[in-house]
């Protein structure tokens with residue numbers, strides 16, 4: 287897979303405030319990378335740095351091997367950027383605005399009409415070319431923001447909260463469009479909604495207080511290795527025996543007591559819940575409940591926003 291962007295030790299300060307600290311990431315062709323984090327985590331700062339609209343305090347950004355700080359014009363040719371608030375001019379019509387963007391992007395005059403048709407087609411804007419931007423709905427404004435970002439067919443798309451403020455139908459359309467665009471480019475987008483990132487992205491990078499907390503590739507078919515079990519009630523003095531029996535099961539890597547005959551178990555790969563049920567029965571444990579725990583990312587994210595996690599006895 288081709289590496290499109292490479293970021294090393296990227297940091298940005300605002301006065302004494304460290305908004306981003308030591309970020310490293312790579313973006314590859316065909317990949318959608320999600321930046322996930324609560325408000326103020328540093329997502330917009332990171333995307334502004336990557337788009338070249340904000341200068342870093344330290345670190346390096348390479349776009350297709352070109353140093354963004356040293357050769358900004360050459361590097362930005364490969365970038366399309368949809369900021370948090372799309373830079374639209376209300377007094378222009380959609381076509382006028384896109385022509386203006388095509389000029390700014392230095393698309394040759396003879397190629398402009400085709401570029402507009404392509405971008406409008408991809409973003410579902412064919413019917414609104416002559417509409418005044420001031421009259422567009424929020425959903426159409428967002429589509430237009432996307433259209434200006436893809437007009438010059440960039441290899442890298444940077445999208446700041448691309449579905450923010452859209453209704454469920456528009457969200458589905460924009461998600462489909464993003465997946466379509468990823469066939470020919472690499473996309474990095476931000477969101478503060480876990481399900482959003484899980485729906486669109488191949489990989490996630492969780493930011494918190496300007497630092498990278500966690501990075502993972504979604505393997506949607508990967509079964510969870512963490513299970514929660516409830517056993518038949520026993521006398522308190524036997525509780526220790528119960529957890530020791532669980533720990534001794536061949537398929538169990540670790541067991542944590544949650545109280546009232548409930549335990550959280552980490553299975554040894556490639557063991558499955560069927561192995562667990564069978565081995566528990568053989569060991570004389572009576573299983574009353576067996577439920578999968580959320581995937582790692584969900585636990586990391588809920589820990590982050592203070593809703594409990596692996597260590598809690600929810």
Ligand SMILES: Nc1ncnc2c1ncn2[C@@H]1O[C@H](COP(=O)(O)OP(=O)(O)OP(=O)(O)O)[C@@H](O)[C@H]1O
Nearest residue numbers: 300303305323324325326327328329330331332478
């Ligand atoms: N121009 C600026 N001057 C001073 N502080 C700033 C500036 N831009 C961002 N910050 C601060 O940097 C931190 C990170 O902001 P940023 O907008 O990158 O977060 P975010 O993760 O995008 O948040 P949100 O989801 O709310 O958009 C915040 O505390 C913010 O107040």
